[in-house]
Amino acid sequence: MNDTQTRALAALAPLSMRELLDRLSSSDPVPGGGSAAALAGAMGASLVSMVAALTAGRPEYAEADDAAREIGEAASSLRDELIELAQRDSDAYQAVVTARRLPRETDELRLARARAMSSAIVQAAEVPLRTARVARQALELAGRIAPIGNRNAVSDAGVAALLSAAAIRGAILNVRINLPYLPEDAPLRAEADAELSRLEQETTTLEAAALADVATRIG
Amino acid sequence: MNDTQTRALAALAPLSMRELLDRLSSSDPVPGGGSAAALAGAMGASLVSMVAALTAGRPEYAEADDAAREIGEAASSLRDELIELAQRDSDAYQAVVTARRLPRETDELRLARARAMSSAIVQAAEVPLRTARVARQALELAGRIAPIGNRNAVSDAGVAALLSAAAIRGAILNVRINLPYLPEDAPLRAEADAELSRLEQETTTLEAAALADVATRIG
Numbered sequence: 001m002n003d004t005q006t007r008a009l010a011a012l013a014p015l016s017m018r019e020l021l022d023r024l025s026s027s028d029p030v031p032g033g034g035s036a037a038a039l040a041g042a043m044g045a046s047l048v049s050m051v052a053a054l055t056a057g058r059p060e061y062a063e064a065d066d067a068a069r070e071i072g073e074a075a076s077s078l079r080d081e082l083i084e085l086a087q088r089d090s091d092a093y094q095a096v097v098t099a100r101r102l103p104r105e106t107d108e109l110r111l112a113r114a115r116a117m118s119s120a121i122v123q124a125a126e127v128p129l130r131t132a133r134v135a136r137q138a139l140e141l142a143g144r145i146a147p148i149g150n151r152n153a154v155s156d157a158g159v160a161a162l163l164s165a166a167a168i169r170g171a172i173l174n175v176r177i178n179l180p181y182l183p184e185d186a187p188l189r190a191e192a193d194a195e196l197s198r199l200e201q202e203t204t205t206l207e208a209a210a211l212a213d214v215a216t217r218i219g
Numbered sequence: 220m221n222d223t224q225t226r227a228l229a230a231l232a233p234l235s236m237r238e239l240l241d242r243l244s245s246s247d248p249v250p251g252g253g254s255a256a257a258l259a260g261a262m263g264a265s266l267v268s269m270v271a272a273l274t275a276g277r278p279e280y281a282e283a284d285d286a287a288r289e290i291g292e293a294a295s296s297l298r299d300e301l302i303e304l305a306q307r308d309s310d311a312y313q314a315v316v317t318a319r320r321l322p323r324e325t326d327e328l329r330l331a332r333a334r335a336m337s338s339a340i341v342q343a344a345e346v347p348l349r350t351a352r353v354a355r356q357a358l359e360l361a362g363r364i365a366p367i368g369n370r371n372a373v374s375d376a377g378v379a380a381l382l383s384a385a386a387i388r389g390a391i392l393n394v395r396i397n398l399p400y401l402p403e404d405a406p407l408r409a410e411a412d413a414e415l416s417r418l419e420q421e422t423t424t425l426e427a428a429a430l431a432d433v434a435t436r437i438g
Contacts, residue, residue: 174378
């Protein structure tokens with residue numbers, strides 16, 4: 001990775017929304033869907049925090065006060081972690097692109113390139129797996145705040161659930177597309193399938209439950 | 220709306236991602252889920268443009284060249300429209316908040332407040348309906364690029380479909396929560412239900428088709 005790329009990648013979170021969307025749109029594959037999924041999860045976690053903040057400290061939601069404060073704080077950590085994962089996903093994919101361009105004129109160079117590729121691909125699969133796990137926690141929080149949070153913001157809890165669920169499913173696609181390129185002996189190769197299937201099922205269940213609560217309260 | 224609020228709202232697109240997430244998280248209900256849904260749709264449309272840009276002009280995807288160019292340009296317009304809708308959603312909800320705070324000491328003031336509320340609520344329902352319609356077009360484009368675009372970026376087409384679908388569903392929640400507060404004679408009150416149900420069904424169908432194509436090509 002050259003210095004310009006390093007600088008550009010370090011700057012994902014401080015980019016303006018419009019600049020970020022310009023980068024996503026461009027023919028440069030970095031940032032791509034993995035980072036977009038993580039950022040959608042970060043928006044979901046942020047909306048959970050907003051609903052919690054509109055609930056805590058209000059007399060009419062006194063019964064939900066403790067839960068709202070706990071959910072709000074948890075969502076705030078998940079948001080920070082998802083912003084970092086958006087960055088790490090871009091870094092990981094950039095490392096794959098960089099490794100792919102390494103010279104392969106001699107056996108030694110080919111070996112070095114293969115090693116760089118292996119370690120880059122492992123990251124490119126592990127980062128979105130982590131994104132899926134963290135976004136799953138955001139989805140769970142959206143499902144907890146939906147039935148008890150400020151009723152005026154119940155549609156925001158619903159959007160939080162939808163964005164977190166889309167983040168999980170998008171991250172899973174990014175794990176799956178990289179799995180076939182993992183080294184034969186990478187533990188993830190054998191382990192990922194079961195976890196991804198479980199995550200998919202849990203996402204369907206958690207999302208449906210959250211949205212049912214939202215629909216009931218919208219009336 | 221006071222000057223500070225006007226300035227703050229005018230600045231949604233130039234905000235950094237981190238600032239935007241801070242605003243979403245705060246106890247200020249603006250920006251909220253309607254803007255987040257539109258921005259998720261804008262990320263979806265951006266990813267469609269990226270996949271199109273990674274497809275057009277490549278000899279191995281020559282057959283998809285014309286379609287990729289057309290899809291990329293269409294996605295780029297949808298992205299711009301969704302960024303604007305994110306802004307308009309925040310403006311509309313801010314107008315509701317502002318109208319709610321208007322004085323109601325005399326009959327004249329109460330009438331003026333009721334009129335301001337009505338027109339603000341109409342906007343707060345119409346803007347997310349527009350978001351749902353535009354995000355539906357983005358979902359359709361994701362479904363068109365998924366089977367023909369650059370195979371290395373097929374997971375990005377999948378994330379584009381997931382984010383566009385979440386944007387539609389999130390926007391629909393924001394229409395539904397406002398419908399009961401619309402003036403009795405607002406045409407939207409009678410018309411929205413049929414359109415929202417149709418949009419929901421189309422979203423399920425289009426998303427499933429796009430994801431099936433992605434799954435086939437990931438292998």
